[in-house]
Every structure is written in structure tokens, then in C-alpha cells.
Amino acid sequence: MISRRGALVAGGTGVxxxxxxxxxxxxxxxxxxxxxAPASVNAEGKLLWRNWSGVQTAYPSARLAPKDEAELALMxxxxxxxxRPVGAGHSFTALAPTSGALVSLDSMAGITGWEGDEAVxxxxxxxxxxxxxxxxxxxxxxxxxxxxxxxxxxxLATATHGTGVKLQALHGDVTALRLVxxxxxVIDCDATRExxxxxxxxxxxxxxxxxxxxxxxxxxxxxxRRRVWIEPFEDALAKAESRWAEHRNFxxxxxxxxxxxxxxxxxxxxxxxxxRGPDQDTAFLDVLKGLRNLLGFSTPLRKAxxxxxxxxxxxxxxxxxxxxxxxxxxxVRFNEMEFHLPVDVQLxxxxxxxxxxEKERPDVFFPIEVRRIAADEAWLSPFNGGPRGxxxxxxxxxxxxxxxxxxxxxxFRRHGGRPHWGKLHSLNGRVLETLYSRWNDFLAVRAELDxxxxxxxxxxxxxxxxx
Amino acid sequence: xxxxxxxxxxxxxxxACGEKVPPAxxxxxxxxLKPADARLAGLxxxxxxxxxxxxxxxxxxxxxRAAWDPRWKQGEAVLLDxxxxxxxxxxxxxxxxACEPSDFQGLIRFMAGREDxx
Numbered sequence: 001m002i003s004r005r006g007a008l009v010a011g012g013t014g015v016x017x018x019x020x021x022x023x024x025x026x027x028x029x030x031x032x033x034x035x036x037a038p039a040s041v042n043a044e045g046k047l048l049w050r051n052w053s054g055v056q057t058a059y060p061s062a063r064l065a066p067k068d069e070a071e072l073a074l075m076x077x078x079x080x081x082x083x084r085p086v087g088a089g090h091s092f093t094a095l096a097p098t099s100g101a102l103v104s105l106d107s108m109a110g111i112t113g114w115e116g117d118e119a120v121x122x123x124x125x126x127x128x129x130x131x132x133x134x135x136x137x138x139x140x141x142x143x144x145x146x147x148x149x150x151x152x153x154x155x156l157a158t159a160t161h162g163t164g165v166k167l168q169a170l171h172g173d174v175t176a177l178r179l180v181x182x183x184x185x186v187i188d189c190d191a192t193r194e195x196x197x198x199x200x201x202x203x204x205x206x207x208x209x210x211x212x213x214x215x216x217x218x219x220x221x222x223x224x225r226r227r228v229w230i231e232p233f234e235d236a237l238a239k240a241e242s243r244w245a246e247h248r249n250f251x252x253x254x255x256x257x258x259x260x261x262x263x264x265x266x267x268x269x270x271x272x273x274x275x276r277g278p279d280q281d282t283a284f285l286d287v288l289k290g291l292r293n294l295l296g297f298s299t300p301l302r303k304a305x306x307x308x309x310x311x312x313x314x315x316x317x318x319x320x321x322x323x324x325x326x327x328x329x330x331x332v333r334f335n336e337m338e339f340h341l342p343v344d345v346q347l348x349x350x351x352x353x354x355x356x357x358e359k360e361r362p363d364v365f366f367p368i369e370v371r372r373i374a375a376d377e378a379w380l381s382p383f384n385g386g387p388r389g390x391x392x393x394x395x396x397x398x399x400x401x402x403x404x405x406x407x408x409x410x411x412f413r414r415h416g417g418r419p420h421w422g423k424l425h426s427l428n429g430r431v432l433e434t435l436y437s438r439w440n441d442f443l444a445v446r447a448e449l450d451x452x453x454x455x456x457x458x459x460x461x462x463x464x465x466x467x
Numbered sequence: 468x469x470x471x472x473x474x475x476x477x478x479x480x481x482x483a484c485g486e487k488v489p490p491a492x493x494x495x496x497x498x499x500l501k502p503a504d505a506r507l508a509g510l511x512x513x514x515x516x517x518x519x520x521x522x523x524x525x526x527x528x529x530x531x532r533a534a535w536d537p538r539w540k541q542g543e544a545v546l547l548d549x550x551x552x553x554x555x556x557x558x559x560x561x562x563x564x565a566c567e568p569s570d571f572q573g574l575i576r577f578m579a580g581r582e583d584x585x
Contacts, residue, residue, distance in 0.1 A: 050559030065565035104564035106513040331525035331556035
């Protein structure tokens with residue numbers, strides 16, 4: 001999709017001072033240095049843990065890697081609090097950091113059995129490994145998120161989702177689960193056995209205990225056709241609703257300072273496989289960064305150059321099994337805020353987000369991801385009570401991301417948005433209570449299963465309003 | 468002309484004396500590679516393999532000496548620190564929570580094709 005001219009732009013460097021919103025704003029037009037690095041080992045000799053983007057850090061007193069559920073139950077009884085389960089560390093919020101025990105389920109991975117077409121899956125299984133394991137049986141997950149490095153437990157805990165108006169977030173496919181509480185009690189639950197715990201635990205931020213395994217609905221492993229194209233942002237807005245209705249999966253990226261959007265659709269097909277080809281997203285990002293570096297001082301020039309470079313890009317297409325196409329490699333790290341909004345205000349909120357970024361923050365270059373997710377019943381699911389439209393705003397991991405809180409979050413909140421649990425936001429306690437009808441029911445279940453709060457780190461205490 | 472011949476001979480001599488670098492594994496071979504040690508193999512399967520066994524992820528492919536040798540020259544201490552801290556596209560700890568520093572060292576050696584660091 002990206003031309004050689006684009007690669008030349010991507011290599012550009014320089015420095016420019018620009019006027020933005022009437023105030024001078026310095027655009028650093030060269031690669032910024034790595035963020036300050038914490039010590040690899042602290043004074044007590046404990047090894048550093050960092051999340052994927054590097055923004056969350058901790059020095060856990062213990063790292064536990066139980067090999068099975070029995071060992072997990074034993075470990076939880078005596079582990080140093082706060083006990084925090086962690087998967088791949090893809091959450092941007094401080095869900096995982098702890099000075100106590102960090103629990104990894106990496107040794108509890110794989111499919112242990114089948115009940116009809118439902119797979120019994122150990123919760124430490126990485127999504128990227130689950131795809132081929134299900135495919136070996138001719139089955140697949142109905143949907144996948146943009147990244148597939150996460151553990152299944154981590155993805156469920158944070159209501160991780162893909163896109164598609166008829167497709168629920170990943171936890172919507174869970175029909176039963178086993179929860180090990182901090183006291184070592186093992187609870188089997190589903191829609192009829194311990195139904196309240198079931199609806200609380202499906203999305204529970206690792207705060208009720210540790211989920212050891214789940215039973216997952218699956219679908220036949222079909223080939224799908226992936227299409228990627230560039231078009232004017234106005235066209236993307238005008239056609240978004242019809243495309244969500246038309247395609248199995250549809251999302252688009254609004255690309256600030258270009259006047260363009262990138263659409264991505266996936267639809268089932270019987271066509272023979274067509275190779276996806278090498279990653280183009282990284283080159284696309286490099287072009288956008290290069291345009292910022294060279295032309296960040298002038299939005300009109302930047303938009304004109306972007307259109308010249310990108311608007312005529314040839315659409316991409318590929319055909320393969322869904323688990324190979326629905327997720328994408330993301331070699332460029334970033335920080336991210338994503339809110340889930342009522343669908344009728346999603347596109348209005350998106351336009352406000354793009355407008356304020358283009359007015360106030362010429363240093364931003366990452367595309368903004370726009371998706372749609374079907375409703376489900378989990379108590380802390382952002383999709384509880386109705387479908388939602390999500391908007392995700394990113395900042396390169398070396399770049400300042402304070403604007404997410406200062407400029408973007410107020411727009412999302414004004415439109416009734418609920419935050420993605422694993423992505424940056426500042427909401428807690430009383431605010432969240434107004435957004436979730438079962439908030440206090442969830443807190444009651446949490447208090448029953450973990451009365452001493454051993455699963456709660458300072459972040460979770462604040463989030464739940466327990467400080 | 469004479470100078471060019473001397474330079475060419477010197478280059479040939481250096482190449483003959485230099486270490487022979489084995490070819491990079493094919494994508495299919497890369498997927499099958501794993502450390503001989505059972506603990507390291509388990510850690511590798513759940514963490515490193517997701518990127519280092521798949522061409523095009525941006526990570527140097529397992530046993531691809533041409534990709535690894537420039538990194539290896541930085542020294543094991545630097546590679547270990549980059550692993551713990553995260554470096555460019557590489558996430559901190561390679562997303563291996565259960566890994567100890569000695570595990571990282573073993574995994575780096577394995578992926579770099581340097582199980583025998585001598």
C-alpha cells in the first residue's frame with residue numbers, strides 16, 4: 001500500500017514550531033528518546049515487570065507460575081498480597097502491578113477437552129495459540145481482537161473485543177468457567193450453577209480470584225476474505241453504518257491530519273486462499289510519522305502531502321482462515337485510550353475527537369480505530385445493556401499521552417462512554433456506578449469471594465471506590 | 468589493478484578465516500525449533516515463539532544468525548537488559564512473566580544460535 005515516495009517521507013527529520021489553537025506548540029520532529037527506564041532490578045533484588053507499552057511497572061515480591069489448578073489453589077492461599085494475575089501484560093491500566101505475588105498462567109495452557117462444539121480451554125492459553133489448536137478440530141473462535149498475544153484469561157478479564165455488529169466480545173462466548181478464589185476455593189459456574197458469580201466473573205479484572213479454565217462456544221473454521229482500502233474520511237463516515245450491516249466484520253481507522261480513513265472488512269468465503277502479503281501497517285505508520293516530522297507546522301500542507309502519497313493506494317485483499325487474518329502484528333508499541341459509546345453517538349464523538357486532535361495536537365499521527373460490538377449480559381461488560389461503538393485513540397510509546405485524559409476522555413464521557421478496562425482512563429467508583437446497573441452487585445460478589453481484599457492492588461481499590 | 472587484486476585476495480582470506488554462518492531456517496523449520504531444556508522449551512513456547520518464530524513480525528527469527536549476530540556482538544548483558552526493559556518493538560520480558568534472568572539468558576542464547584556461547 002505504501003510507495004517508495006512514502007518511505008522517503010518516512011525518513012524525514014527536522015524541527016518545527018507551529019501555532020496550534022492560538023498557542024505555540026513545539027513539534028518534536030525527530031524520533032524521541034526512549035522513555036526513562038526504571039532499574040532492571042530494585043534495591044531488594046526483585047526483577048522489573050513492565051507492561052507491553054512500558055508505562056506500567058512493578059517489582060513483584062514473588063512470581064508464581066502454577067502448573068495446574070490444584071497448585072494454583074494452594075499458591076493463592078499463602079501468596080503475598082496484593083495477588084495479581086497477569087497474562088501478556090497488554091493492559092495499559094495498572095491492573096497487574098503489584099508489590100506482592102504476580103501470577104502467570106503460562107503453564108496452564110491448551111485445550112483440555114470438548115463438550116460438543118464447545119472447547120474447554122485452560123485460561124493461560126494465548127489467543128495466538130488458541131487459533132491453530134481450535135483449527136486442528138475444524139473449529140474457530142467467532143471473533144478475535146486486533147492483537148492476539150494476550151492470554152485468554154486477560155482478554156476475558158478486560159472485556160477484550162473485536163468488531164462486528166452481530167459479534168460479541170470474547171467473554172460472550174464463555175458458557176462456563178472455573179474460578180479459584182484467594183482462599184483456594186474452586187467454583188464451577190455457568191448460567192444455572194452460581195449464575196450471579198458467573199455473570200460477575202466473566203469480566204472481573206482479575207479481582208475475584210483467578211479463572212483457571214473456561215468453556216468456549218466455537219464456530220466452523222471458515223475462510224474469510226480480508227479487504228483493506230483508503231478513502232476520504234467523509235466517505236467512511238457516510239458509509240459506516242451500511243458497512244457494519246453488510247460485513248461480518250467491519251472497522252475503520254480515521255487518520256488525523258490526512259482527511260483520509262482506512263477501511264477493513266472480513267467476510268466468509270469459499271474462495272481459495274490468497275496470501276496476505278507482508279505487513280504494510282508499519283510502513284503506513286512510518287509515513288504518517290514522517291509527515292508529522294516534516295510538515296507538522298502546517299496542517300494544510302500535511303493533508304495535501306498525505307493525500308498525494310496515500311489516497312491512491314491500491315486496496316489490499318487476502319483470503320485465509322479467520323484466526324490467521326482477524327488479528328494483526330503490532331511491532332510499533334503505543335499507549336491507548338478506548339471508550340465504548342452508545343452507537344447513535346459514536347460517529348459524532350469520532351468527529352469531535354478528530355477535530356480536537358487536528359486543532360490542538362499536531363504531534364499526534366496514529367490512526368484512530370472505530371469498531372462496533374454486540375451486546376452481552378456480563379455485569380461489568382461495557383456492552384451490557386446494548387451494542388456499543390468503540391473509538392480507540394493511540395499515542396506512540398515515546399510520545400506524550402496526557403492529551404488522552406485532557407482532550408479525549410471528556411468527549412467520550414460527555415457521550416456516555418464506558419472505558420475499556422485494559423486501556424487508559426481515569427474513571428472510578430461513583431462515576432462507574434452510574435454507568436453500570438450491576439456495579440454494586442459486582443462489588444458485593446467481590447466482597448464475598450475476597451473479603452480481605454487480597455486480590456486488590458492500589459489501582460483496583462481506587463477503581464472500585466474502596467479507598 | 469594490482470591494488471584491487473590485493474584487496475580482493477585479502478577479502479577472500481578474511482572470509483575463509485571468518486566463522487561460517489549457517490543459513491536462516493525456513494518459516495516451517497523455525498516453527499519446529501525449540502530449546503533442548505524442558506523448562507526453557509515451555510517458556511519459549513508461550514512467549515518468545517509468538518514473534519521470534521514467525522517471519523515478518525519484526526523480531527529476529529530464531530536461529531537466524533545473520534539477524535542475530537549484530538545483536539550478539541553487543542554482549543549478553545546488553546541483550547539481557549533490553550529483554551527485561553523492553554527495547555523498540557520488543558516488549559519488556561518478552562511477555563514472559565515467569566522467566567528468571569537465567570531463563571532469559573538461555574532463551575537469548577538459543578534464539579541467537581549460540582547455545583554454546585564460546
